[in-house]
Amino acid sequence: xxxxxxxxxxxxxxxxxxxxxxxxxxxxxxxxxxxxxxxxxxxxxxxxxxxxxxxxxxxxxxxxxxxxxxxxxxxxxxxxxxxxxxxxxxxxxxxxxxxxxxxxxxxxxxxxxxxxxxxxxxxxxxxxxxxxxxxxxxxxxxxxxxxxxxxxxxxxxxxxxxxxxxxxxxxxxxxxxxxxxxxxxxxxxxxxxxxxxxxxxxxxxxxxxxxxxxxxx
Numbered sequence: 001x002x003x004x005x006x007x008x009x010x011x012x013x014x015x016x017x018x019x020x021x022x023x024x025x026x027x028x029x030x031x032x033x034x035x036x037x038x039x040x041x042x043x044x045x046x047x048x049x050x051x052x053x054x055x056x057x058x059x060x061x062x063x064x065x066x067x068x069x070x071x072x073x074x075x076x077x078x079x080x081x082x083x084x085x086x087x088x089x090x091x092x093x094x095x096x097x098x099x100x101x102x103x104x105x106x107x108x109x110x111x112x113x114x115x116x117x118x119x120x121x122x123x124x125x126x127x128x129x130x131x132x133x134x135x136x137x138x139x140x141x142x143x144x145x146x147x148x149x150x151x152x153x154x155x156x157x158x159x160x161x162x163x164x165x166x167x168x169x170x171x172x173x174x175x176x177x178x179x180x181x182x183x184x185x186x187x188x189x190x191x192x193x194x195x196x197x198x199x200x201x202x203x204x205x206x207x208x209x210x211x212x213x214x215x216x217x
Contacts, residue, residue, distance in 0.1 A: 039123050051208070064100065068092070093124075094122060094129055
């Protein structure tokens, strides 16, 4: 057990060192990097589509798509004619700072304002690995249930903003906004929470205004 703890500590230390390098590079180039974390199917890619529709005229956007395999999410974003790099983890459950560092040269950072990272769909592993991001965006959806903050507290404790997506389905589920909000506030009392529907557009204006403000230098 002690050996396992030591190995994990070494992995996290190496990741943190590289994350600090990534953060330094991006700061020098005045590029914000946003780490999107959610379970599969919560709507990260659809949210990125809405972000590109609303904000690509205001900010120069790039995307890193992290997935176990395929480039299907990246294909959905190609219509916005923005720089996109796909990282296939080939079974890995998260992105790490070394993988981000390796693909930075694929971007002209002088021509970017913001770099979105769509992490691998997972509520556990990605939370342990700093990528060098400016802030961490947690996305959760109504069909997943209202117990996610209680069951996965590390993500919601570390999140700088939380988006509850698919609120148009609230009347078709037993999701309790009261319970979800209560559990979230116990873990992270001050984190901004936006209740949205990417398909119907509900709540998007308020979220986009917040995001625009926090992407500016």
